[in-house]
Amino acid sequence: xxxxxxxxxxxxxxxxxxxxxxxxxxxxxxxxxxxxxxxxxxxxxxxxxxxxxxxxxxxxxxxxxxxxxxxxxxxxxxxxxxxxxxxxxxxxxxxxxxxxxxxxxxxxxxxxxxxxxxxxxxxxxxxxxxxxxxxxxxxxxxxxxxxxxxxxxxxxxxxxxxxxxxxxxxxxxxxxxxxxxxxxxxxxxxxxxxxxxxxxxxxxxxxxxxxxxxxxxxxxxxxxxxxxxxxxxxxxxxxxxxxxxxxxxxxxxxxxxxxxxxxxxxxxxxxxxxxxxxxxxxxxxxxxxxxxxxxxxxxxxxxx
Numbered sequence: 001x002x003x004x005x006x007x008x009x010x011x012x013x014x015x016x017x018x019x020x021x022x023x024x025x026x027x028x029x030x031x032x033x034x035x036x037x038x039x040x041x042x043x044x045x046x047x048x049x050x051x052x053x054x055x056x057x058x059x060x061x062x063x064x065x066x067x068x069x070x071x072x073x074x075x076x077x078x079x080x081x082x083x084x085x086x087x088x089x090x091x092x093x094x095x096x097x098x099x100x101x102x103x104x105x106x107x108x109x110x111x112x113x114x115x116x117x118x119x120x121x122x123x124x125x126x127x128x129x130x131x132x133x134x135x136x137x138x139x140x141x142x143x144x145x146x147x148x149x150x151x152x153x154x155x156x157x158x159x160x161x162x163x164x165x166x167x168x169x170x171x172x173x174x175x176x177x178x179x180x181x182x183x184x185x186x187x188x189x190x191x192x193x194x195x196x197x198x199x200x201x202x203x204x205x206x207x208x209x210x211x212x213x214x215x216x217x218x219x220x221x222x223x224x225x226x227x228x229x230x231x232x233x234x235x236x237x238x239x240x241x242x243x244x245x246x247x248x249x250x251x252x253x254x255x256x257x258x259x260x261x262x263x264x265x266x267x268x269x270x271x272x273x274x275x276x277x278x279x280x281x282x283x284x285x286x287x288x289x290x291x292x293x294x295x296x297x298x299x300x301x302x303x304x
Contacts, residue, residue, distance in 0.1 A: 005283040009063035013260060013285025016216055016267060018066075018139055018189040019168040021096045025260060026285040027066030028059045028278070029220065029271030034078035036273075042109030046077040047273050056087035058275050060095070062282045068098045068192075068218070068269040070143075071127045072105045081131035089133050098190070099128045100172050101157070102143040114145065118156035125160055136165055141192055142182075143172035150178050151185065158186035170218075175202070176209055188215055190267070195219035197240065197255055197301045211263045218267045222259045223252045223281075239300045243293045249283070256284035258297045 010024035017023075033052045035044035059067070067088075073080035081099075088095065101124040104112040115121050121142075128137055142154055150171075160166050170190035171182055182188050191210050195203045196219060210217040236251045244251045256268050270281040289297070 005279050008279075008283040008286045010065070010282050010285060011063045012283075013268070014264065016265060018096060018098075018170075018216055019187070021138060021168070022094070023066035023096050023267070024063055024285070025264075025267050026064065026256075026282055027068060027218075027267060027269045028056075028064045029269040030056075030067060030069040030080035030084060031073050032271040032273050033080050033083050034073060035075035039271075040073070040105075040109075041075075044075040044109070046075050049078065049083070051275075052078070052083050052273055053087040055273055055275050055278055056084060058278055059282070060088060060092070062279070064282065065092070065094050066096045066098065066267065066269070068100075068271075069132075070100045070103075071124060071131055072103050074105070075109070079131060081128060085131060085133045091134075096138045097132060097134070098139040098141065098170070099132075099137055100141040100143045100192070101125060101128070102153070102172075116153060118152075118159070121153060121156045122160060125157075125165055129165070136167055139168045139170055139189060140166045141170040141172040141190065143192075144174060144178065147175060147177070149181060150174075151181055154182045155185050161186060170216075174206075176206065179206075179209065179213075179215075183213075190216035190218050192218040192220055192269075194221045196222040196259055197237075197297060199301070207262060207266065211265045214265070216265050216267050217263070218269055219259055220269065222268055223255050223270055237300050239296050243289065243297065246293070247287060249287060250280055252277070253280055253284045253287055254289075254297070256281060257287035257289055258294070258301075260285065261289060261294060 010026040013025035015022050031039045069080045102114050168189040172192040193206050207217045240251050244254045272278050
């Protein structure tokens with residue numbers, strides 16, 4: 001990794017506000033921290049504890065003040081939340097930790113039914129509080145699967161917000177109708193959906209809607225794309241590689257930079273357990289693509 005990249009901080013990406021909380025637009029996703037290899041696998045090998053703690057501390061040193069996590073991010077012996085607690089507590093005043101509720105994993109790592117009742121959702125919020133060592137959660141995203149109405153579940157989280165356990169609310173993996181449903185109940189500060197070069201027209205629509213409403217759009221799998229939890233893989237497009245060569249940077253950095261160029265309300269939460277990849281990801285916030293380069297990448301995006 002070059003000295004130049006080492007000197008780039010998350011501040012280079014600019015800022016956005018999640019409610020009353022200002023964050024740099026380049027953040028960090030903790031999903032990959034607890035294990036080696038593909039994330040969220042029941043048979044995943046635990047990560048090196050000290051290396052993971054070091055990555056978190058390095059992220060904060062590089063100006064990252066927005067960390068995305070969840071209680072269901074764990075592997076045998078490792079929990080993302082507890083790694084965050086160990087690495088970063090007592091927490092800096094400007095550090096925003098976003099978590100999510102809904103999905104359920106049993107201790108063996110297998111997936112269970114999504115939490116749907118107020119009691120189950122409160123239990124997940126309290127588990128996040130315990131693991132992180134917090135008396136409140138900065139942002140809680142309700143993550144869902146499918147088109148079912150979410151009013152009861154989001155309403156339960158809104159009640160916990162009123163009770164002071166949650167500061168702000170968001171949504172994850174949702175459709176426009178879900179956003180409308182939630183906004184009728186309580187403010188929404190962010191939407192986390194899959195997005196990156198080649199994302200579907202439906203996700204493009206969600207990005208646009210969030211921009212119109214002043215809501216942060218927070219892509220996941222911006223680098224991995226179809227690789228999802230397994231990470232980036234396969235053959236990279238020649239257009240992305242050409243832009244990367246022109247700037248002397250990685251294809252991952254180009255993908256992240258393109259995503260940030262999609263609007264000032266777009267945040268990024270790339271995750272890694274590798275300190276060199278962390279530096280490269282943060283440096284994407286300083287990569288300014290030309291109009292021609294953006295047009296070439298847009299063509300890949302639309303044609304994918």
